[in-house]
Amino acid sequence: MPSKPALRPGVASIISNPTALMIQGTTSDAGKSVMVAGLCRCLLRRGVSVAPFKPQNMALNSAVTPGQGEIGRAQALQAQAAGIAPHVDMNPVLLKPSSDKRAQVILQGQAVQHMEATEFHDYKRVAMDTVLDSWGRLKKSYEALLVEGAGSPAEINLREGDIANMGFAEAANCPVVIVADIDRGGVFAHLVGTLELLSPSEQDLVQGFIINRFRGDIALLESGLTWLEQRTGKPVMGVVPYLQNLQLDAEDAITTEQSCDTETPLRIVVPVLPRISNHTDFDPLRSHPRVDLHYVGAGSPPPPADLVILPGSKSVRADLEWLRQNGWDDYLLTHLRYGGKVLGICGGMQMLGDQIDDPNGIEGTAGSSKGLGLLPLSTTLEPGKTLRQVSGLINGEGRFEGYEIHSGQTEVETGTKPFVTFDDGRKDGAVSADNRVAGTYTHGIMDRGESCAAVLRWAGLKGAEAEDRDQLREREIDRLADALEQSLDLPRMFPKWFAT
CATH class of the missing domain: 3.40.50.300 (P-loop containing nucleotide triphosphate hydrolases)
Incomplete structure (x- = not known):
C-alpha cells in the first residue's frame, strides 16, 4: 500500500x-x-x-x-x-x-x-x-x-x-x-x-x-x-x-464486479434500462457468493437465467418500449416457459402489469401503454410522489427494511397474493397464481440477510443464506x-x- x-x-x-x-x-x-x-x-x-x-x-x-x-x-x-x-x-x-x-x-x-x-x-x-x-x-x-x-x-x-x-x-x-x-x-x-x-x-x-x-x-x-x-x-x-x-453503494454508475465462487450459482439477469433507477437494490445479490448476476444492455442478447429482475425506472413507459424494442417481452415468455422466475421492483413491477396510464404526462408525453401482462395489476401515474421508509415480511417469511419512492398508484386484482406485507398491515405488490412472477414497490428489500435469503429461496436457490448489507457496508x-x-x-x- x-x-x-x-x-x-x-x-x-x-x-x-x-x-x-x-x-x-x-x-x-x-x-x-x-x-x-x-x-x-x-x-x-x-x-x-x-x-x-x-x-x-x-x-x-x-x-x-x-x-x-x-x-x-x-x-x-x-x-x-x-x-x-x-x-x-x-x-x-x-x-x-x-x-x-x-x-x-x-x-x-x-x-x-x-x-x-x-x-x-x-x-x-x-x-x-x-x-x-x-x-x-x-x-x-x-x-x-x-x-x-x-x-x-x-x-x-x-x-x-x-x-x-x-x-x-x-x-x-x-x-x-x-x-x-x-x-x-x-x-x-x-x-x-x-x-x-x-x-x-x-x-x-x-x-x-x-x-x-x-x-x-x-x-x-x-x-x-x-x-x-x-x-x-x-x-x-x-x-x-x-x-x-x-x-x-454506487452514486449512479453500474458496478459489475462481483464475487461468485460456486460452480452452480443462481443465474440472475437485470436489463440495463435507459433510465434505470436504484440499481443499488441488487448489490446484495452482486456480492452473494452463490449468485451470478449479469447486467444486460442494449444490443446484447440476454443469457439463460433462473431469475430475471426488472429494475426501477424514471421513465417507465419509455423503458417498457425499450424492453420491447430489444426483444425482452419474447425473452421473458420463453424464460417463464422453461421454468424461470421474474421479479419486478417499483417501475419494473408496473411494467409487469396489464396497463400503465400517464394522463398528466408525469414522465413525458401523456398517454397509456400496454404492460407485459404477467401480473394482474394496473398503474396510473399521478402528480406527487410516495416517499416513506417501510418494514415487514417478504412472502410471509423474510423480514426486511426498505423504502418506497414512486409516482402513481397501482390497483391489484382482488384475491391476488401480495409479495410484501408491511408492519402496519398494508399489502404491497403481487405474486402470480403460478408463483413464477412477483413484484413490489419496495426498494432495498434485499438489504437484510434474511430478506435476501427469502428472495433467493423463492427464486430457487436451496438453502440460501445471506449477510446483512449494513454489516457489509460497515x-x-x-x-x-x-x-x-x-x-x-x-x-x-x-x-x-x-x-x-
Missing part, C-alpha cells in the same frame, strides 16, 4: 484550520463519493461530529430519509460513514433525469417540478438559495462538514451560475481538494488541466490534490508527484491505492477509512483533529 507522501520542499501546508473541506474531481467517478465517505469515517474515529454535504447531485440512485425526504444514495451512505441519520440538508438539490434533456428537480427532499436543462440553468439562483439554506443549518449542527462536488469543476459551459462545484465553494468560502483517478490514465493532464481552467480566485481555494486508485510501486510515481507540485505549487495530499472489489467503510488513514496526510488536511 502506498505510504503517505512526504511534504516536498517549496510546497507549504496551505490549509490552516478548516472545519469544512470540499472534494472535487477531475471527472465523474474520480472517487469523490467514496473519498467523502472514507473521510467521514476517519473524522468519526477521532470523535468529531461530522456530516456530508453535496450541494447538487444528478443521480437516479436515491434514498429516503427518516423525515420522508429524498436524497442521493451516496449521501445516505456518507451519513452512515459519519454515524448519523441521513437528512435532506445533506443533498438539498437532487436532479433525477427522465430523458437526455429533462429531469425532475427535488429541493430539500421534495419534488418540485420537471424541467428542461435550459430551464434549470435559469433556475439556479433559486437552487443556490436552497443550497445555502441547508448549508447554514448543517454548519450550526456539526463540527466538520465534508462536501462533495459533482462531475468536474472545469466544465466551461456550466460555469455560469454554478452551484455544484466552485460556485458553491466561493459562496461558502470552502477550501477544495481535487481528486483524480490514475487508473483511467492521464492523471497529471487531468489535474493540471483542471486547475488551469479555474479562475484565479477559484485556484486560490484549491488546497491540493489526491491521486486515487493507484496500482504498483509508489517509487515509480514519485518523480511525477514532484513535477506536479512544482508545476502547480499545490501539494499532493496522498496517493490512495486501488481497493479491489470495494462494495459500497466493513467496507472501515476498509476504506483504513486505506485513507495510511495513504493521506490527514494531519495536513485536518490539523485541528489529527496530531502531526
